[in-house]
Amino acid sequence: MVSYSVPNEIIAQICPYLCSHCQNPGVFPNSNTTEARTEKVTLARMCRSSKTLCAIAQPILFHYYACGNLARSVDTEFSDHYDSWNRESWDLEDDKLAVFIRSLITRPDLAACVESLQLKSSGVQDVCTPELMKILGDAARAIVFELPTGWSWDGWTGKYLEVWTDEVQPGRFNENRLDFHKWLMGVAIALTPRTESLMYMCEYLDELDWSWYADNKMALPALKTLALRGAQRSDYYLFQIQPFLAAAPNLQTLYALDCRGNAIASTLLLSFDYNDGDPWSEDLAVSKLRKLVLDELPSEGFEKLIERCVELEDLVYYFHFWYDCPDIVRALSRTDKRLKKLCYGFLPNPVPTGYESVLDDEDYETIPLVTSLRELTHLEELVIDQALLYRKSDTSTGTERLETLLPPSIQRVHFTYVYKTMYEDLMHLASVAPGSFPKLRSVTIGLVGPIPPERVEGIEHMKTVEPAFADVGVHVSWEENLMGPFLYTAIPGGTPGLDVTCVPSAPQPFP
Numbered sequence: 001m002v003s004y005s006v007p008n009e010i011i012a013q014i015c016p017y018l019c020s021h022c023q024n025p026g027v028f029p030n031s032n033t034t035e036a037r038t039e040k041v042t043l044a045r046m047c048r049s050s051k052t053l054c055a056i057a058q059p060i061l062f063h064y065y066a067c068g069n070l071a072r073s074v075d076t077e078f079s080d081h082y083d084s085w086n087r088e089s090w091d092l093e094d095d096k097l098a099v100f101i102r103s104l105i106t107r108p109d110l111a112a113c114v115e116s117l118q119l120k121s122s123g124v125q126d127v128c129t130p131e132l133m134k135i136l137g138d139a140a141r142a143i144v145f146e147l148p149t150g151w152s153w154d155g156w157t158g159k160y161l162e163v164w165t166d167e168v169q170p171g172r173f174n175e176n177r178l179d180f181h182k183w184l185m186g187v188a189i190a191l192t193p194r195t196e197s198l199m200y201m202c203e204y205l206d207e208l209d210w211s212w213y214a215d216n217k218m219a220l221p222a223l224k225t226l227a228l229r230g231a232q233r234s235d236y237y238l239f240q241i242q243p244f245l246a247a248a249p250n251l252q253t254l255y256a257l258d259c260r261g262n263a264i265a266s267t268l269l270l271s272f273d274y275n276d277g278d279p280w281s282e283d284l285a286v287s288k289l290r291k292l293v294l295d296e297l298p299s300e301g302f303e304k305l306i307e308r309c310v311e312l313e314d315l316v317y318y319f320h321f322w323y324d325c326p327d328i329v330r331a332l333s334r335t336d337k338r339l340k341k342l343c344y345g346f347l348p349n350p351v352p353t354g355y356e357s358v359l360d361d362e363d364y365e366t367i368p369l370v371t372s373l374r375e376l377t378h379l380e381e382l383v384i385d386q387a388l389l390y391r392k393s394d395t396s397t398g399t400e401r402l403e404t405l406l407p408p409s410i411q412r413v414h415f416t417y418v419y420k421t422m423y424e425d426l427m428h429l430a431s432v433a434p435g436s437f438p439k440l441r442s443v444t445i446g447l448v449g450p451i452p453p454e455r456v457e458g459i460e461h462m463k464t465v466e467p468a469f470a471d472v473g474v475h476v477s478w479e480e481n482l483m484g485p486f487l488y489t490a491i492p493g494g495t496p497g498l499d500v501t502c503v504p505s506a507p508q509p510f511p
Contacts, residue, residue: 008056015060018043021116022063026509028199028227028493029116031068036496062103064116065188067095070201074486074500095120097184098128098136104191105139114192119185120201120231126180136187143190148183182207186218194222197510199491200244201231202258208240223248225510227491230258237261238281238297238305245285253291253510255491260296281305290314291510293490295347299326307334313378316343316490318503322363325388328370339376343383343505345416350484355419355448359392374407380439382406383414383505386422402429403436410437414444416504417481419451421458423465430468440474446481446504 016022018039020029030036046057069092097119104111128136137147189198198220202208208228226244230236238259245251281304286292291314297305302317303326309315312335319325328344348358358364370388373379389401402425406413415422426443433440451459466476486500492507 008052011053011056015043015046015057019060019063022060024493024509026492026511028118028197028491029064029066030070030118030493030496031066032070033497036066037068058110059113062110062113064118065097065100065114066116066118067097067120069093069095069120070494070496071498074495074498094126097181097188098126098132101139101184101188101191102132102135104188105135111191112194114195116197117188117192117195118199119188121181121185121203121207126184136184139191140183140187143187145183145187145190148180189220190218193219195220196222197225197227198223198244199227199229199494201229202236203231208236208243218243218247220244220248221250223251225253225255226251227255227494228257228259229255229488229491229494235259235261238294238301239283242283242285249285249288252289254286254289254293255494256292256294257487257490258296259294260298281308284308287311292316293507294318295487295490296320296324297326299324302326303331303334306331310336311338313338314341315339316507318345318347318487318490320347322346322361322367325363325367327368329368329372332373333375337376338378340378341381342373342376342379344370344388345383345385345504346387347485347487347503348417348483350482354450354452355417355483356392356452359387365391370405371401372404374404376407377409379407379409381412381414382410383416385416385504386418386420389415390420390422399425400428401425403432406437406440408437409439411439412442412444413440414446414505416446417448418445419448420455421462423458423462426462426465427468430465430472430474433469433472433474442475442477443469444477444479446479449480449482 020027020036020039031040040061043057043061047054047061104114140147185200189195226248228236228241228244235258238256238261241256241259281301284305286305286309288311289309290311292309292312293316295318306312306315317326317328325346328342332339332342346358348355351357364387367388369391370384373382389405402422406429429437429443445462447459463478469476481504482501484501485503486495486498487503488494489500489502490507492509
């Protein structure tokens with residue numbers, strides 16, 4: 001029998017093709033999809049096949065850890081009850097986090113290979129042998145982590161609940177299971193200081209309170225991208241993320257979704273008094289952020305946060321209710337005006353009465369329209385809803401609204417949820433583009449789907465602006481914006497395997 005061997009150099013080139021982290025830079029890897037799991041299994045088998053292959057494949061295998069417990073499906077059908085729409089369905093499973101941490105403890109060289117983490121409480125009982133618990137405990141003490149409540153060298157003991165009969169043996173139930181898994185997540189973060197990107201999903205309100213191991217000085221000097229979001233209808237408060245920010249002095253990109261805390265504790269919002277200072281961001285270390293993606297802060301809290309982000313270059317902000325619409329012009333006027341990209345919009349629920357019905361809300365009539373961004377002298381890309389530029393009763397006939405809106409530095413403009421014609425203003429923009437906007441190269445118009453019959457003629461006429469833009473070197477493209485976008489599509493890799501409506505303007509990979 002003739003044996004064939006593949007040179008190590010070729011194997012070293014093959015392994016990155018089996019790593020989601022390597023193949024999709026700037027996107028959070030996952031363990032939800034079949035493809036990602038198959039790649040992990042293949043690399044693991046290579047590690048077990050020989051010492052030579054293990055030496056090549058194992059560092060790639062440990063490039064990332066992903067818990068795999070993201071939503072399996074999302075209910076996108078409209079319901080009269082807001083809480084029933086976009087409800088995620090979870091099929092939770094053991095995320096093997098304790099075993100992963102054991103590998104990091106026993107092989108520090110592998111801990112140094114980890115570049116990306118995705119963490120969430122699994123909701124599944126963590127069952128650890130006494131031997132594994134001793135390994136975890138010794139490592140925790142070495143990095144000055146307090147042991148969690150209920151710790152016992154002989155295993156977890158406590159009151160046994162019948163609901164867990166199919167998952168653990170009697171006498172081994174950890175009644176502090178959520179605290180323990182949270183502790184495991186903290187240990188995983190502390191043991192991987194070279195982590196560059198981290199997605200952390202909060203399952204209960206005080207999960208980000210790490211005061212119970214306050215003696216530990218966690219450091220994440222390599223962390224550049226942090227994504228935080230709620231899970232299973234649970235949110236967190238923006239001010240609770242300070243432990244992450246303090247540990248990551250080089251953080252550049254922050255996704256802070258569900259940061260209002262109102263999924264399960266909205267009544268607490270009433271107790272915040274701005275006369276006592278800024279309850280949302282006054283203690284947050286955000287001055288070095290380059291990119292910020294967030295949603296649904298009270299308007300005053302949003303404006304104060306933006307004022308603190310003095311080096312911000314890329315801002316994405318979504319709100320879900322018109323009464324939360326901030327004065328974006330006023331907020332940005334207080335910054336150093338370094339902003340290069342701005343995406344700003346309302347995420348409409350999929351109401352059966354159509355998009356225009358959400359504009360009949362009396363709160364919409366009082367929102368501050370965006371009239372001019374010309375002070376943003378570095379702005380290159382703008383993504384904005386038509387409803388934030390024109391009221392429902394406004395017309396664009398003979399106006400220069402788009403000319404007064406845009407700064408000379410603009411290169412790309414994307415109008416989202418366009419429900420009525422803006423033909424005259426677009427034609428005027430095309431006519432002044434060579435002199436007023438010499439860098440403008442792209443205009444994208446996202447039409448609300450479906451288009452009501454009474455609007456079809458005006459929309460079709462608006463499409464005739466293309467030749468006027470083409471004559472001045474500007475490309476015009478069209479797309480459909482559907483109601484009911486799924487918020488977490490704003491995170492690159494945040495919704496693996498889900499068929500859901502994306503937020504307008506697909507998120508770009510993080511740096």
